[in-house]
Amino acid sequence: MKIKLLLATLGAILLSGCQSDDERPTLVVQRFFGECGAVYGKSIDVGKAETECGIVTTMLNRFAAENPDINVKVNIVAWPGYAQLSAQIAAGDPPDLVTMHQSVISDYQARSLLEPLDEMLADAGITTEMLTPAGQRGTIKDGRLYALPWDTIGRLWHINTALMAEAGLMRNGKPLLPRNPEELIDHARKFKAATGKPYLVQAQVAAPDYLVANLYTYLLAQNAVVFPDARHIRLNTPEARKIVGLYRTLNEEKLTTVAQDFPSATANFVNGGGGIFPTGTWMIGPYEEAARSGTSALKGYAVAPFPQLWGQSAAFVDGHGWVVPKDDRSSAERKAIVRFLSFLARYNSDWTRTGHLPAFNAVLSSSSFTQQPHRRDIATMAATGQQLPGFVQRQSAIQGLIGEELEAAVSGVKPIDRALADAERRVNELLSQI
């Protein structure tokens, strides 16, 4: 009968799917940074790759090619992928190596879900002293290393200098940046009047992390204490209200793009849709390439750290790292991980082509890094960059909660003080449940 045949075929398929005749140790590498198999599908030429996605893809291809005795499986997750990682850990089947923001490490580390890496890193020939101070701060928890730091990332102002010149906002070939919130609004109005385009290109849709980074940056600049202790956040403050108020005004007066998510904002900026795109270090590479190519509508390009609007100059920075979730692993699998870690360290220099700051001192001082364009302009960020206190857990979830309330505040759906009060209440409730 048909059914019998169907069942037999199915059984065969199921069985063939279950058994693996692969004797090699398996290394499951899980990463974000996007999917670009169409361009970099089988390429192993790391030196030629561009963008985060291109470089990480070719690196993983290369590792698999250089280590035929390891069965490398790659999971590409949607940024930032922590819900999925949590599900995997809860399922008892976590990946072997995962990209993780340094700010998130303490969540997992405090719940004993990560493997301390001191030994494996030592086996891979990596010692703490080799890492940049920022990299160390981001990955050492309770005196142990919980990740291989991979970079330091910060937010920058990516500037379309051609449009800025049109608005009369260039001095001696450098963009004229505001020194206080009033001046920012002033510049923005002037820019809009001269070019007809918004001063800021902001990725505000489905990107709560962006608004939160602004808030953290300017709270740090005002020396505000965001987390007085591990169980509380302080958000409904005059300092925070000032910051959110500024972004509310920008939206209200349409001095910024309002309805763009990250992909559309990225494309919009490169198509000359606005003056300044505040986003991460990772866009330096692609935009530099676009401006140089001459075919793009981006005719002139510069970057600068966030301007100093209140108090001192400050930057909220974070970094990527590679962590190893706890799991039972054979010694062959541990050796595979060690080999991968040491491979990663060798390619940290290539990674800086994305625009991120390196995690290794040797790369930071190397000429291959400093001679890339714009790197000198952002070097201050390495010094002024601050992270949130390491005792704060659930930073990823907290960022989501605050971001949601900030979205409501800057779009005018909620009054600013109510949104901040709600954010404070929600975060405190989350922290009280840990």
Add this chain to the structure above:
Amino acid sequence: MMERRVSGMVFVLPFIGLYCFLLILPFVMGLWISFHRADLFGSRHWVGLDNYVRLFADPVFYQAMGTTFTLAVLIVPALTLITLLLALALNRASRSAAIFRGLFFSSSVLSVTIVTLIWRFVLTPDSGLIAKLLTAMGIEPLPFLSDPNLTVPALAITTIWWGLGLPMMLFLAGLQQIPQDMYEAASLDGANRWTTFFRITLPSLRRTTILVIMLQTAAQLQIFGQAQLLTQGGPSGSSRPIVLYIYEVAFGRWELGYAIAAAEVLLLLILALMLAQYWLSTRGEEVQR
């Protein structure tokens, strides 16, 4: 005799076993966990009804409930009406009617990820199809995926496009069951098109209509993929339905007990809906008799 009795058990046991293991056991486990402050990775603390108390004091939970109901209200009546009209129009033997039936059903075979992929680039204001059409007509594109007043309607439109097939088929089947002689009698009485429709067609579709409304409401109360993929519940949570809330609480905030408590409330809602359907359809039959 005894042998026969046991053999009967053998036929149902495979199902009963799996059913207990895959549905009843998790259900009971869930009830138990909902009385705990439980995290995703196994820690358990008995807290009694605390999760439920917190839930009913949680404005975000109410927001999610509100969004869920709004979605149901936007989707169910529109979907019911559209599919009823389509069924009436396409309930004929011609070849073109068959082609149209197939066309309107075709979107139902696509999976939610494909549907959202397609609709993201219909709706998105910078590169979407609607934006391109509006711009060509000189109209400013609408920010469907970011304006809090538009995201929920955008999800509703996507869902209606995706879900037309099944209710349309149910209505067609309902129309087929109406005895032909009723129409013949009506035309002998000289009834016009509208009288026939309101006196015969519509009353005969009563059971089908209740079925369609209930199935759709139950489905829309559990809407998840569209919201997670198209808007991620944003902006500021305005398009987050209850199931997405449950997902985020469980896997983003790791509060398993709290998430399951929210799921139990959803269960009660759906249960109430099923009872309403039962009551409506049985009451209807009494009235008709």
Add this chain to the structure above:
Amino acid sequence: MTTAAHNNRLPLTALFGVLLGAAIMVAPLVWTLLLSLKSNSELMRDSSAAFSAPYTLENYRAILVGSDVPRWLLNSIIVSLGTTAAVLMLCSLAGYGFARLDFPFRRTLFVFVLLGLAIPEQAVILPRHQLFATLGWHNSYPGLILPGLAAPFGVFFMTQYFRAIPKDLDEAAMLDGASRLDVFWRILLPLTLPAQATLGVFTFLGSWNDYWWPLISATTSDKYTLTVGLAAAQMNYAQTSGLGFLMAQAVFASIPILIVYIIFQKQIVQAMAGAAVR
């Protein structure tokens, strides 16, 4: 599909409505197809480029060479077919048992199964995830298939169908000395084919479209189903190879099921109608 009284021509307004509806149904699909045939760099500048030549098959080539989409498609087929076959088997057996046989607690058990109709998937998915973790069943085909098998609706549906078959049939066969299993397998089961088709179509589509369970149960890319695999790509699309490639994935992933649908359209429509006639 005909009702004589209604077989007059469609009024003009209705015809217009149907055509408009059809256009709305088709437009997103055509748009998707056009986007998939364009080069990514051209679309990056302006997606209106989709309306004009040149078109290319480059994106489809890239799927076959450098992506996991074919693998995910295979996984979706395995999981959906596996679920459907197992559900049909389990529900037919149980439906026959409940409809025809006498055994202790038969009524109680049937009511017990019906109670399951009231439990939505969302109420049990989290504890089930924990349960499967304890047993180490995640990230496997059985782990993806099993949750679909607790289908009380299927049992209810098949029981009703078996009840509607006249009892004389199996009694006659029993008198001829056929065994219970023979009666079930050779006489009754073939009669339930329409019901099998209905239940099969529903189960297959339900499984094919399932998103939440594979999202949390499949932990490596080689076990993702289509729904999960394509989810990551679209939420990240700023960092993908581009719009054209993304849409080519959507088209590529839909084509098999659309072909199946077109081939079996008549049966599927009948099957759907069967569900209403109970």
